[in-house]
Amino acid sequence: MIERNLEILSSRDFRSFDEKYVKLLLIAYAMQGDIFFIRTEREVGGGLGYLDMEFLVRANNPKSHAQYVFELKYLKKEDENQLASTQEAAETQLRNYLAKDETLKSLTKLRAFTIVVVKTKVYLKEVIFS
Secondary structure (H helix, E strand, O other): OHHHHHHOOOOOOOOOOOHHHHHHHHHHHHOOOOOEEEEEEEEEOOOOEEEEEEEEEOOOOOOOOOEEEEEEEEEOHHHHHHHHHHHHHHHHHHHHHHHHOHHHHHOOOEEEEEEEEEOOEEEEEEEOOO
């Protein structure tokens, strides 16, 4: 869905485009239902950084739903050669948050993902942690 939305944007739309616009698209889709409470840019681990997105199950929903955290990066088309290193940096950042943030450690059924967007192409990778 995100790729389809990005593909209809014009080159003018991509001027000064960055990850916050992709984040807004993700939030807009997630808010269509009432399963998740969405939190963005929460400071984690007492100063480690800011977690891009958390989709946390609302109290009134069954606890059978997974909860999700995302580390999001955006690259312009001309920076596509940095995809692998950007994915690796996002994964390292996310693993650091997962290992050191007490709030994340306390979440049940947590799944973690990196999302790197290169102009209109979305690269999603699940981060397996223990």
